[in-house]
Amino acid sequence: MFSKACEYGIKxxxxxxxxxxxxxxxxxxxxxxxxxxxxxxxxTLQILARNGVLVSFxxxxxxxxxxxxxxxxxxAQIVKAIDGEEIFTGCGLGLEKCDAxxxxxxxxxxxxxxxxxxLMLHSTSLKELADGLDAGTVFLTQ
Amino acid sequence: MFSKACEYGIKxxxxxxxxxxxxxxxxxxxxxxxxxxxxxxxxTLQILARNGVLVSFxxxxxxxxxxxxxxxxxxAQIVKAIDGEEIFTGCGLGLEKCDAxxxxxxxxxxxxxxxxxxLMLHSTSLKELADGLDAGTVFLTQ
DNA sequence: GGTTTAAAAGACAATTTGGTCCTTATTAAA
DNA sequence: TTTAATAAGGACCAAATTGTCTTTTAAACC
Numbered sequence: 001m002f003s004k005a006c007e008y009g010i011k012x013x014x015x016x017x018x019x020x021x022x023x024x025x026x027x028x029x030x031x032x033x034x035x036x037x038x039x040x041x042x043x044t045l046q047i048l049a050r051n052g053v054l055v056s057f058x059x060x061x062x063x064x065x066x067x068x069x070x071x072x073x074x075x076a077q078i079v080k081a082i083d084g085e086e087i088f089t090g091c092g093l094g095l096e097k098c099d100a101x102x103x104x105x106x107x108x109x110x111x112x113x114x115x116x117x118x119l120m121l122h123s124t125s126l127k128e129l130a131d132g133l134d135a136g137t138v139f140l141t142q
Numbered sequence: 143m144f145s146k147a148c149e150y151g152i153k154x155x156x157x158x159x160x161x162x163x164x165x166x167x168x169x170x171x172x173x174x175x176x177x178x179x180x181x182x183x184x185x186t187l188q189i190l191a192r193n194g195v196l197v198s199f200x201x202x203x204x205x206x207x208x209x210x211x212x213x214x215x216x217x218a219q220i221v222k223a224i225d226g227e228e229i230f231t232g233c234g235l236g237l238e239k240c241d242a243x244x245x246x247x248x249x250x251x252x253x254x255x256x257x258x259x260x261l262m263l264h265s266t267s268l269k270e271l272a273d274g275l276d277a278g279t280v281f282l283t284q
Numbered sequence: 285g286g287t288t289t290a291a292a293a294g295a296c297a298a299t300t301t302g303g304t305c306c307t308t309a310t311t312a313a314a
Numbered sequence: 315t316t317t318a319a320t321a322a323g324g325a326c327c328a329a330a331t332t333g334t335c336t337t338t339t340a341a342a343c344c
Binding site: 145146147179180181182185199200201202203204 | 301302303304305309310311312313
């Protein structure tokens with residue numbers, strides 16, 4: 001469904017969202033807590049920073065923090081930044097141009113599933129996910 | 143969402159389902175109509191044949207035909223044969239063991255989307271997709 | 285200013301996926 | 315029984331994704 005980069009990115013973002021506002025978290029710590037490969041996660045965080053959902057700081061006391069309140073960042077922004085639009089708009093059978101005016105055989109059935117996914121991603125904020133972690137009802141690793 | 147192999151496989155199956163019952167369709171024709179790479183499609187059809195949703199015949203007048211009535215074959219069988227269980231059961235964040243008893247942060251939201259996809263795939267038969275093609279309301283290529 | 289710390293950037297390696305080509309096996313038909 | 319047609323199988327190649335390592339850049343602190 002999502003790329004590995006995206007999975008790591010989402011987990012990293014949720015972990016960062018768990019910190020106090022403005023608090024910086026280092027790459028090493030993020031990779032450790034999320035059980036993700038450090039160097040690869042670094043690349044992913046760069047992408048997220050370039051896309052403006054994350055801000056990064058170099059040097060001692062450096063690290064990453066959210067660019068805005070965790071309630072203002074949703075999963076769709078993260079997925080879009082890392083994996084692109086494909087999953088939100090792509091055709092189920094890979095056709096370049098597939099829409100209601102010239103649909104592939106699965107277009108309408110697929111579109112409704114895809115729209116459900118899109119709605120879920122857009123309506124899920126980092127805040128609520130981080131809150132679940134705080135409450136101990138959900139987990140970032142097994 | 144689906145692998146390329148799976149996209150080609152679904153298109154091929156729909157096209158085969160369009161033929162008269164028992165009629166054999168050759169690889170070359172399938173690849174041409176579905177605009178899929180011939181040799182790669184051959185591999186995919188082999189997989190589908192091994193999984194019993196397709197039967198193949200060698201020699202002159204050889205080709206492929208459905209193993210049973212098109213109304214009895216659904217998209218889930220095809221996707222499962224080619225891409226495996228992952229898309230039906232996998233965790234959104236890639237956790238090996240993620241379930242209701244130890245859920246990842248997106249588990250419940252993701253599961254409901256995934257279940258929607260699963261339901262759609264299970265309830266969509268090749269027959270209805272082929273019927274759409276016959277009716278000219280949907281298309282296998284752009 | 286020099287030193288240390290941490291992210292950015294780029295080169296590179298490994299793996300997976302997508303794709304081709306060539307040979308072999310099987311079967312229908314001449 | 316030979317020939318031609320067609321799928322199966324295996325070797326191989328290409329591209330994308332995943333992952334590592336090394337160097338550079340920026341910032342804090344002495």
